[in-house]
Amino acid sequence: MAPHTLVIVADHAGENWPDRARTATLTLTAEADDNDQASARVRLLTNCRTAFGPETALPTAVLLERLKSDPESGWGECGPAGLTAMKLGTMLREYDIRSGNIRFPNGQQAKGYQRADFADAWARYCPSLGPVPDADVVPIERDNRPSRPSLVTAGQSGTAPIAGTA
Missing domain, CATH: 1.10.287 (Helix Hairpins)
Structure with missing residues (x-):
């Protein structure tokens, strides 16, 4: 465990x-x-905090690029192509950190990670880095639109009338 x-x-x-x-x-x-x-997962958390810098959210591709660009981190040699999005997701999932669809300020939408999702893990497992400033943990709204159209058809409200009100 x-x-x-x-x-x-x-x-x-x-x-x-x-x-x-x-x-x-x-x-x-x-x-x-x-x-x-230090365990690979704690090293990953530490390296992610450095990679985020002042950003509130990063696309997965940018986070991976930043992690692998540091030759001392070893993430570039983690497998034939270095650390992958799938491996990153698997390692971070143990801390209840998951990627999601994020709409960035420039209008781009991509899978990525939010700094706020890391705050608890950083505080618990990387205390030597100091506290995570609240000002740096401003979540960016994730895109919550459904991927399929609603099952409600035209002319239906989608709710049943309350007994005695119809």
């Missing part, structure tokens, strides 16, 4: 479990840092 899952369970358990789980997670993270063996 991933450490963040244990913290979530501890939050639900209440009493002193949330503090104990966070202390354990920080201790394990510090030990990994001391051994210079």
